[in-house]
Amino acid sequence: MITYEEHRLRSLADEGRWIELLGAYRQARAAAVALDLSEGGAGGGAAHERAAVATAPLGHLIAYAAPPEVAARLFDRDGGPGTAAGARDHDAGPLWEVLATRHCWRRLAPLLGPPPVRRLVAQTRVLLGEDLARDAEPDPEGVPLLLEPWEAVGRAERSPVREYLRDGGSRSALLTLPASREGLAPVELPAPGAPLPGQPATRALAELAGWARAVCVRGPAPRAAAQLAPGRRVTGGYLPFALVWPALVQAGVADRAHGAAHGRLALWRVLTAMTGVDGPPAAVRAEVEALIARMRCFTWEDPADRLRHLHLALEDPATGLSWAVSGSEDV
Template identity: 70%
Template sequence: MITHEDRRLRTLAEEERWPELLAAYRQTRAAGAALRGEEQAAAEAAPLGHLIAFGAPPEVAARLFDPDGGPGSTAGTADHDAGPLWEVLATRHSWRRLAPLLGPAPVRRLVAHTRVLLGEDLGYGAEPDEEGVPPVLEPWEMAGWDERSRIREYLRTGGARRALLALPAGREGLGPVELPAAGDQVPGLAATRLLAGLAPWAEAGCVRGTAPDAAAQLASGRQVTGGFLPFGASYPALVQAASDGAAYGTAQGRLAVWRVLVAMTGEPRLSLREVNALVSRLRCFTWCDPADELRYLHLALEDPATGLAWVVSGGAYE
């Protein structure tokens, strides 16, 4: 049922009365926070926030994240409708437009990395990243990943379209493979923990051996349809897995995958030279699983330099 208030807010958006719409958002969110808590308030106000983030001038839209509206009225990094409100905003304006307007550091960082994923080079236009993640995409990040599919395509009145998370995406280039017996597990590594944390439905492990040895840890059987692929071809699926669900944006996925790669290098902090060297030597193996439906990931990553191989596998079947 469409209420009088719904019609009023829709009219404000159609007439581009953005300051009034921002005031309504803040009022809705603050009242909800006071009565029902922060999480419920964010959910109630999110559709209105989406309208503002998508359609308002950046000078107004950026104020969604400005605490000057009072307690409970400010959107944070977790506020989302079809996707995070900060990601909706980042798809609409360049970093040059947004940088002077965004105050909160977590939001600034995620918006900046979203603009990087959309093809902007922020090497000369953004503050250094706190973890050292590059302000421009590395060549292997762009390989096989169309710029138009990296971020959700948001719709003006709500909703979004996103490329399907599927690795392998099909059986082309794959063939029958008999996996070896599972290799000896190597427990306690940070990279394994970070891989398992990419998505709530993911499992991960590490063995001393090859990529097929690692795949054997989580594959449903010894006989699989699988094959090798470059890391660049698997990178988009890793990022998508780490940003699966409307509460997360692709920038969060990118940051999560870079943390995995840094942990695999064994360095205490990000070294771009070491990460690029790792990526160039990784041997990646993917395979199909009988349970695969719409969103799934099956990937083993072998580092010949250390003799270690990691595996991450799972699917969102709800």
């Protein structure tokens, strides 16, 4: 049932009265924060999270349909305490990702203030194919502001960025590994390799896909896969990293408060940790490129798979190490 207030807000949107809608959003968000505090809520971040839920549909509409000069002000603090959307405010997806899918970086760059939101918007524009290498400030972790060739190939195959709808909701392909049986065959896995504890890349891989298990072994990819596969005989095969990339990026989108930019940043942390290099961004990037060029990627099926699943082993022939990540869940 559509309430009077919802009808009024939709009418304002249809009439293009976006400044009034922004004011209504700020007023509602601040009131929700104040109500939580007055009722003895925990305050702080918890109050803002509940306020974000209450105002999410209106925030989504503004981020999607308002002119960028208005939509970017969702994240400004000039409206007073409790009025600004944060990096975790979301409806069908984070409000900053909705905004990023609607306008190019040149229109958004002069308007965005908060560094976390600004960074995530820039990374989303990169995922959508924009080259920001000269137009945006360097990423704090040195993540490139232009898709690498293997990322561009993966994006052309399957994009991990959601497609948002004006009145709420989104469309997104469910990216899994393996995506199908094409190119796979019966494989007899070798004996599992002994786990190597304490590897930074293993921790980074576990953080990327928090719903999956991760392990590192010394030896080829199938020995790592054998640690997590359901048995010695599986249906599996090798894939180029470019075809693996979209599913790994989407694995980092843990919930609706996360966007594809979170997945890309998390995956670059994994790859950087695998190289073991800690240096200038240009040096790290060169090592990651070399790693991708030599990496072997093995995937396999699990009969118990649920809707979302990821089964992948990544082998670095130069170091003799392989990492495997495996898990499934309903979404």
